[in-house]
Amino acid sequence: MTDYGHELIFGGFLTPTAGQPEQVVALAKLCEQVGLDLVTFQDHPYQPGHLDTWTLMSYLAAATSRIRLAGNVLNLPLRQPVVLARSVASLDLLSGGRVELGLGAGAFWEAIEAAGGRRLTPSQAVDALDEAVRVIREVWAADRRGMVRVEGEHYRVVGAKRGPAPAHDVGIWVGAYKPRMLRLVGRVADGWLPSLAYLAKGPGELAELNALVDEGAEAAGREPRSVRRLLNVSGRFGRSRSDFLDGPPEQWVEELTGLALDHGTSGFILGADDPTAIQLFAQEVAPAVRELVAAERAEPGSRARALEEQREVVEAGGATALAVTATPDPGVRLSGRRLWDETTRPVAPAAPAGHVYTPHAQAVGAHLVDVHDHLRQELGQLRDLLQQVRRGAVSADDARAALNEMTMRQNNWTLGAYCAAYCTVVSQHHGLEDNSIFPHLRRVDAGLGPVLDRLEEEHVAIHGVVEGVDRALVELIREPGDFSAVREAVDLLTDTLLSHLSYEERVIVEPLARYGFYAGQV
Known part of the structure; x- marks a missing residue:
């Protein structure tokens, strides 16, 4: 060993x-x-x-x-x-x-x-590397007096400043x-x-x-x-x-x-x-x-x-590793606007050592990704609608009506897409209010507080972005032909939504798998 x-x-x-x-x-x-x-x-x-x-x-x-x-x-x-x-x-x-x-x-x-x-030759390559490392270290030694002096067979450096x-x-x-x-x-x-x-x-x-x-x-x-x-x-x-x-x-x-x-x-x-x-x-x-x-x-x-x-x-059917992974942020930004600084996002506390995730816990964590995938699909539909409006295949009024039917539009984003798309379903079985998941996570793990605060701030921002898409469509109905405002609004929505969904998955998929949606679920 x-x-x-x-x-x-x-x-x-x-x-x-x-x-x-x-x-x-x-x-x-x-x-x-x-x-x-x-x-x-x-x-x-x-x-x-x-x-x-x-x-x-x-x-x-x-x-x-x-x-x-x-x-x-x-x-x-x-x-x-x-x-x-x-x-x-x-x-x-x-x-x-x-x-x-x-x-x-x-x-x-x-x-x-x-x-x-x-x-x-192989032998010469070894000697050249040896000489090069000496040269590099001598150049980096800025606190030494004198010039760099390495008189090698492959690298002769005599008089270079440090x-x-x-x-x-x-x-x-x-x-x-x-x-x-x-x-x-x-x-x-x-x-x-x-x-x-x-x-x-x-x-x-x-x-x-x-x-x-x-x-x-x-x-x-x-x-x-x-x-x-x-x-x-x-x-x-x-x-x-x-x-x-x-x-x-x-x-x-x-x-x-x-x-x-x-x-x-x-x-x-x-x-x-x-x-x-x-x-x-x-x-x-x-x-x-x-x-x-x-x-x-x-x-x-x-x-x-x-x-x-x-x-x-x-x-026994459990696993010490969570099989659910966050969907990567595509990393490409379509809009020149930035609603938040991604480098300031808090990181969730690490999971406790040796925690066992049951098959049910794995499914709980996976459901967040499933719901987010639905929202990503809606975003793709919205971008496709915009292309159809530009081609004249769909009217701006029809596009606005379609937006208003989407989960992302119906949700007020005060607690995020997950609660709007999923909590109303589970509430039929558990009496769970739409706003119960985040308070539950705060109660069971105080270390999640900064993460949940940040998510809620971003939810408010996304609400404004979705409203902006609707306003741009209204303006397009009034002034047909100029698609720039709608395109910019949808590009900004794409940037913010995909970035946010990826971040939300990174920081709360694991806590949801560990703690469930409510006390005693997992």
């Missing part, structure tokens, strides 16, 4: 597709929204189908507020180390210390050479697989970042490769635990257990916990462009792995007991 004791971090590994730039931006924002610590991007500057990774990271640093960013890994042969060092330091300063440096010695040498880089220094101690994480490169990681790097898919023997190879990193660290007089071990992982979330990381969330939890405690892996980066997989990884897998690792570190042997309890729960 090798646990190096690092705090666990969880991240995403996204494809920087140039053909759909808005998609990768939305996925990166989703990674932040669901609580991941890090978002990373592959770097192939010779690949015309990809966005430039450094440009993308710079854009996202301005579009996010908390999540850390890194290349996975940056292509050193096409990124000169002095410039790279200053680029990293600059973005780290501009982002408030949110940049890490994933670095690779290079691959696909024909493509690198075709793009103007130098073709290197600085700027990054805002925090940027980690240099190196992608490596071969013995000489792994020993170099131990000597000079802050972290080792391989991909599980590239390990010929799978997870079982980690012990052997870790030993080489340790060997390099010890030879340089460093503590092996000073080198963080990260891992790019990929797999599939499914109902039944199959291969490694191919099965339900509880299987992922068990297997990643094993990697952390048995092989010292403290950074797990999911290679996936699927929003549902990202959400499951962030909201179901990551918290449970953190909990199990912390418990085992505090009390050795607790992991085995916890996993056995989990298996018993699953066999």
Whole structure:
């Protein structure tokens, strides 16, 4: 067992597709929204189908507020180390210390050479990386006197000025697989970042490769635990257990916990462009792995007991992971208006450790998503109606009549779409008033107060937006031909409604599954 004791971090590994730039931006924002610590991007500057990774990271640093960013890994042969060092330091300063440096010695040498880089042998690539790390650290050492002086075979930097220094101690994480490169990681790097898919023997190879990193660290007089071990992982979330990381969330939890405690892996980066997989990884897998690792570190042997309890729960028909996931915010905004600052939204308190969700509790949580899906469908119908009005197939008066029949119009939004669309139904069975759910959640969990306050504020704003669509349709009836006001009103409704529904699902699906709609339901 090798646990190096690092705090666990969880991240995403996204494809920087140039053909759909808005998609990768939305996925990166989703990674932040669901609580991941890090978002990373592959770097192939010779690949015309990809966005430039450094440009993308710079854009996202301005579009996010908390999540850390890194290349996975940056292509050193096409990124000169002095410039790279200053680029990293600059973005780290501009982002408030949110940049890490994933670095690779290079691959696909024909493509690198075709793009103007130098073709290197494997041995030369190791030496070049060694020299580059020295250059980068020297540039960052802005408090030292004198100029940078690294007279290497591949990088000769003599007389360059130092600085700027990054805002925090940027980690240099190196992608490596071969013995000489792994020993170099131990000597000079802050972290080792391989991909599980590239390990010929799978997870079982980690012990052997870790030993080489340790060997390099010890030879340089460093503590092996000073080198963080990260891992790019990929797999599939499914109902039944199959291969490694191919099965339900509880299987992922068990297997990643094993990697952390048995092989010292403290950074797990999911290679996936699927929003549902990202959400499951962030909201179901990551918290449970953190909990199990912390418990085992505090009390050795607790992991085995916890996993056995989990298996018993699953066999009894329950689950320790909530299978319901929030619908992602599309991330694309159609209107230039913003009714609220999404970065100020409160976060719901974490669920208690080891909570068991019965099948009924899972269904309670899922029903919120089902009702929201109905509202999303109505929004699609409304946008389609607008197109029909523009084509002359439907009159503005008919469109207004259709809007007034929709749930989103009938609801006064004082307590949200959920209560209007669902509470009236359950009240027939339970005597539940439309305004009972939020007070119930406030009573059972005071920590939800800020979240519920924010939801109610947004409900009031959405009420005004829906009213604005109706007013725009009235004006269109009076002044046919000018669709700009209606289009702007519907675009604003689309932005606010989709953003709000996604947020509401993120913060109250789990409490609803845990507490139900009223006392004693779950």
